[in-house]
Amino acid sequence: MTTAVRLRLERADDVPRRLAEVVAGVARRAGLAERAAYRLRLAVDELATNVVTHGYHGGPGRLDVAAGYDADWVWLRLEDDAPPFDPRSHDSAPALDGPPREGGYGIFLALTNVDSFDYARIGGRNRSTLLMRRPGARVPAGVDAGGVDTVAVDSAVTDDGGTDGQYGTGRR
Amino acid sequence: MAFQTRTHVEGDVASIKLVGELDSRAAHRFNGVIAELTAQPLTRLVLLMEELSYMSSAGLRCLVFAHQKLGRGVEIVLVGTQQAVAETINLTGFDRSVVMQDPLGT
Numbered sequence: 001m002t003t004a005v006r007l008r009l010e011r012a013d014d015v016p017r018r019l020a021e022v023v024a025g026v027a028r029r030a031g032l033a034e035r036a037a038y039r040l041r042l043a044v045d046e047l048a049t050n051v052v053t054h055g056y057h058g059g060p061g062r063l064d065v066a067a068g069y070d071a072d073w074v075w076l077r078l079e080d081d082a083p084p085f086d087p088r089s090h091d092s093a094p095a096l097d098g099p100p101r102e103g104g105y106g107i108f109l110a111l112t113n114v115d116s117f118d119y120a121r122i123g124g125r126n127r128s129t130l131l132m133r134r135p136g137a138r139v140p141a142g143v144d145a146g147g148v149d150t151v152a153v154d155s156a157v158t159d160d161g162g163t164d165g166q167y168g169t170g171r172r
Numbered sequence: 173m174a175f176q177t178r179t180h181v182e183g184d185v186a187s188i189k190l191v192g193e194l195d196s197r198a199a200h201r202f203n204g205v206i207a208e209l210t211a212q213p214l215t216r217l218v219l220l221m222e223e224l225s226y227m228s229s230a231g232l233r234c235l236v237f238a239h240q241k242l243g244r245g246v247e248i249v250l251v252g253t254q255q256a257v258a259e260t261i262n263l264t265g266f267d268r269s270v271v272m273q274d275p276l277g278t
Contacts, residue, residue, distance in 0.1 A: 016195040016228070017195075020193075020226075035256065038226070039256075042226075042228060042260065045196075045228050046228060049195075049196045049228070049230070053196075105229040105264050106229040108263075108264065109228075109229055109260060109263065109264070112263060
């Protein structure tokens with residue numbers, strides 16, 4: 001069974017809270033453990049805030065959110081119209097020596113907290129898919145979920161969020 | 173849950189009780205709370221974390237901000253951090269730049 005959530009985000013200030021609601025809803029329906037739901041929420045929060053801050057530079061833009069589950073996976077998909085950015089290409093591992101730096105943790109946290117992650121540039125849009133295994137899932141870690149249905153969602157992002165990562169070709 | 177703080181300064185030790193969820197939106201306010209302490213001659217900043225149920229990387233940057241604003245000589249102590257929040261701190265190596273303590277009396 002696959003279900004999906006549709007929401008409209010009016011302000012970037014609302015993004016973390018609304019995404020938390022989406023994750024809580026799908027996690028509850030799918031029977032996801034509390035710890036896994038927390039990790040999924042953290043991951044999508046980091047990616048979405050990154051889109052708002054660095055993809056749209058705090059300006060207006062669309063962020064489409066869909067979530068659902070099947071027998072083995074809980075999935076959440078983000079799509080945006082920002083310049084191409086594959087989070088997997090971001091040098092996100094924190095430096096293990098020296099003082100902590102101010103940026104660069106969000107993408108790292110996103111990619112390390114999900115059970116599987118996929119990125120694609122489709123139709124001129126960034127599409128990130130985050131997956132968590134459901135309790136009792138038949139698929140082992142690291143196996144992609146394959147095709148899942150999705151429902152696109154419109155959202156108007158008009159304000160600043162504040163996280164790390166960078167779009168385009170340069171890195172800080 | 174909305175993010176709330178309560179600050180108490182006694183001598184050269186400031187303590188801030190954190191309640192709720194520290195995401196990118198709340199981080200701006202928390203940085204403001206930290207900035208207000210810069211006029212104090214502190215040696216230690218104690219963050220009471222027991223009721224902080226969520227923290228994103230924006231919260232980690234608040235810790236960096238605290239180090240920068242208060243100076244490296246000010247020890248930052250996190251008390252009673254919930255396990256999920258502690259995992260984020262440990263995963264990013266921040267546990268090496270702060271002191272992680274169990275709740276007092278346990």
